[in-house]
Amino acid sequence: MAGTWKAARAHADDITEADARTALQQLDPLWDELFPAEQARIVALLVERVDISTDGLNVRLRVDGLSGLAREMLAGGIEAAA
Template sequence: MHAILQVSPRVRVNRTQNTTAPLLLGLIFDSDGRAMSPSHSRGRGGQMYRYYVSQAVLKGGATERPAIARLPAGEIEAAVIAQVRALLLQPEMVVGTWRAARATAPDVTEREVLLALERIEPLWEELFPAERARIVRLLVDRVDVQAEGAAVRPRLDGLGSLVRDLAARAVEAGKAAA
C-alpha cells in the first residue's frame, strides 16, 4: 500500500484511465446512425485528451460529415451518466425494472426494486471505473447524439439484472453484519 501511495495521484489516475475501456464503447452513435469510436490525442506535457469520433470521419469517404463528428469523452460520458442516474428513479423505470426483475425473481417486490435503485445514487461516486462501466452497459442500450443533445435508450432487461445484483449484495451485507 505504501508503494502505491508513493506514486503521484495524477500518474495513478492516468494509469487507471488508460487501462479501463471507454465507457460508451459500442453504445454511442452519431446523427447519421454511424458508430462513434473512442480516440485520444496527447497535448503538451503528455496530457491525454479523450474523445469519441464518428466512423464517417475515421474512415473518410462520406460525402457529408455528421452534425457532430467529434465529442469530448469526459463531457458526453458525464451527460450520459447524469441521464442514467435521473432515469433510474422515474416511476415508469421503477415499474419496468420490477417487471423485468420478476422474470427471474418472481418474489421481488416493487418496493425492493425502488430501494435497490435508490441505493445506486449515493454509491455511484465510490464505484471503480470498471464497475461504473459495467452498470452503464447493463442500463444503456444506445446513445444517439444529435445537435440538440444526446438521447439515451435504456435497457430494461439490464435494469432487472442490476436489481438482482444489488439485492444479492444487500442480503450478503446483511448476513455479514449479523
C-alpha cells in the same frame, strides 16, 4: 421509470418496481466509491444506446439490465471499492 418498468416486467417476474427503485437509490451514494471498471459495467448493464441530435438526447435503457442490476443490488452483490 414507470414506462421502462412496464417493458422490464416481461424479463423480471421476481423483481418489483419498488425493488428496482430501491436498488437505484442505493446505487447513488455508492457510485463515487466504485472503481471505474465497475461503473462502466453498471452503465453497460443499464444503457443500450445513446443518440445525440440537435433536438436533444435519447437514452435507450436495457430493461433486462435494470432488473438484473436491481436483483444484484438487493442481494448485496455490488459493494464499494474502499
